[in-house]
Amino acid sequence: MTKFLRSGRRRDLCVLLAGAGELSSQQLKTRLEAHYDERIDPKSFYGTLESLVDSGFLTVRTEGLADRYSLTEGGRHRLDEHVAWIGEHVGEAAKEDEGDARPEGPQ
Numbered sequence: 001m002t003k004f005l006r007s008g009r010r011r012d013l014c015v016l017l018a019g020a021g022e023l024s025s026q027q028l029k030t031r032l033e034a035h036y037d038e039r040i041d042p043k044s045f046y047g048t049l050e051s052l053v054d055s056g057f058l059t060v061r062t063e064g065l066a067d068r069y070s071l072t073e074g075g076r077h078r079l080d081e082h083v084a085w086i087g088e089h090v091g092e093a094a095k096e097d098e099g100d101a102r103p104e105g106p107q
Contacts, residue, residue, distance in 0.1 A: 024066040
Protein backbone atom coordinates (compact mmCIF):
# COMPACT_ATOMS: atom_id res chain seq x y z
CA MET A 1 0.00 0.00 0.00
CA THR A 2 1.30 3.43 -0.77
CA LYS A 3 1.89 5.92 1.98
CA PHE A 4 -1.06 7.97 0.79
CA LEU A 5 -3.58 5.32 1.85
CA ARG A 6 -1.96 4.74 5.25
CA SER A 7 -3.96 7.68 6.56
CA GLY A 8 -7.46 6.84 7.73
CA ARG A 9 -8.79 10.18 6.52
CA ARG A 10 -7.38 9.61 3.04
CA ARG A 11 -8.91 6.13 2.91
CA ASP A 12 -12.24 7.42 4.19
CA LEU A 13 -12.34 10.15 1.52
CA CYS A 14 -11.66 7.52 -1.14
CA VAL A 15 -14.42 5.31 0.28
CA LEU A 16 -16.91 8.20 0.15
CA LEU A 17 -16.01 8.91 -3.47
CA ALA A 18 -16.15 5.24 -4.43
CA GLY A 19 -19.75 5.17 -3.25
CA ALA A 20 -20.86 8.53 -4.62
CA GLY A 21 -18.83 8.88 -7.81
CA GLU A 22 -18.25 12.61 -7.51
CA LEU A 23 -18.72 15.05 -4.66
CA SER A 24 -17.90 18.67 -3.94
CA SER A 25 -15.29 19.41 -1.32
CA GLN A 26 -18.02 20.69 1.00
CA GLN A 27 -20.09 17.53 0.56
CA LEU A 28 -17.03 15.44 1.35
CA LYS A 29 -16.19 17.49 4.43
CA THR A 30 -19.78 17.37 5.71
CA ARG A 31 -20.06 13.60 5.26
CA LEU A 32 -16.70 12.96 6.87
CA GLU A 33 -17.51 15.19 9.84
CA ALA A 34 -20.83 13.37 10.28
CA HIS A 35 -19.01 10.02 10.23
CA TYR A 36 -16.34 11.16 12.71
CA ASP A 37 -18.89 13.10 14.77
CA GLU A 38 -16.49 16.01 15.04
CA ARG A 39 -15.40 19.09 13.17
CA ILE A 40 -12.41 18.76 10.84
CA ASP A 41 -9.98 21.66 10.56
CA PRO A 42 -10.48 23.10 7.04
CA LYS A 43 -6.75 23.60 6.43
CA SER A 44 -6.03 19.99 7.30
CA PHE A 45 -8.99 18.73 5.27
CA TYR A 46 -8.10 20.63 2.10
CA GLY A 47 -4.46 19.61 2.53
CA THR A 48 -5.57 15.99 2.53
CA LEU A 49 -7.59 16.49 -0.66
CA GLU A 50 -4.64 18.23 -2.32
CA SER A 51 -2.28 15.39 -1.40
CA LEU A 52 -4.69 12.83 -2.89
CA VAL A 53 -4.90 14.84 -6.11
CA ASP A 54 -1.12 15.33 -6.25
CA SER A 55 -0.55 11.60 -5.74
CA GLY A 56 -2.96 10.67 -8.54
CA PHE A 57 -5.70 9.11 -6.41
CA LEU A 58 -8.29 11.83 -7.11
CA THR A 59 -9.17 14.18 -9.92
CA VAL A 60 -10.63 17.62 -9.35
CA ARG A 61 -12.72 19.79 -11.64
CA THR A 62 -14.30 23.15 -11.01
CA GLU A 63 -18.04 23.53 -11.42
CA GLY A 64 -19.13 27.10 -10.78
CA LEU A 65 -17.62 28.02 -7.44
CA ALA A 66 -17.19 24.43 -6.22
CA ASP A 67 -14.39 21.97 -6.73
CA ARG A 68 -15.70 18.48 -7.41
CA TYR A 69 -13.64 15.39 -6.70
CA SER A 70 -13.70 11.83 -8.01
CA LEU A 71 -11.48 8.75 -7.78
CA THR A 72 -9.03 8.05 -10.57
CA GLU A 73 -8.62 4.50 -11.89
CA GLY A 74 -5.43 4.25 -9.85
CA GLY A 75 -7.22 5.48 -6.74
CA ARG A 76 -10.01 2.97 -7.23
CA HIS A 77 -7.49 0.18 -7.79
CA ARG A 78 -5.62 0.98 -4.56
CA LEU A 79 -8.86 1.23 -2.61
CA ASP A 80 -10.04 -2.12 -4.01
CA GLU A 81 -6.72 -3.68 -2.97
CA HIS A 82 -7.16 -2.31 0.53
CA VAL A 83 -10.74 -3.56 0.80
CA ALA A 84 -9.58 -7.02 -0.32
CA TRP A 85 -6.82 -6.95 2.31
CA ILE A 86 -9.36 -6.04 5.00
CA GLY A 87 -11.65 -8.84 3.82
CA GLU A 88 -8.84 -11.37 4.06
CA HIS A 89 -7.97 -10.38 7.62
CA VAL A 90 -11.54 -10.01 8.82
CA GLY A 91 -12.28 -13.43 7.31
CA GLU A 92 -9.31 -14.92 9.17
CA ALA A 93 -10.48 -13.39 12.44
CA ALA A 94 -14.01 -14.75 11.92
CA LYS A 95 -12.63 -18.25 11.32
CA GLU A 96 -10.55 -18.02 14.48
CA ASP A 97 -13.61 -16.86 16.43
CA GLU A 98 -15.62 -19.83 15.13
CA GLY A 99 -12.89 -22.18 16.35
CA ASP A 100 -13.07 -20.59 19.80
CA ALA A 101 -16.86 -20.97 19.98
CA ARG A 102 -16.89 -24.62 21.03
CA PRO A 103 -19.90 -25.88 22.96
CA GLU A 104 -19.37 -25.99 26.70
CA GLY A 105 -19.93 -29.07 28.84
CA PRO A 106 -19.28 -32.76 28.33
CA GLN A 107 -19.08 -33.99 24.79
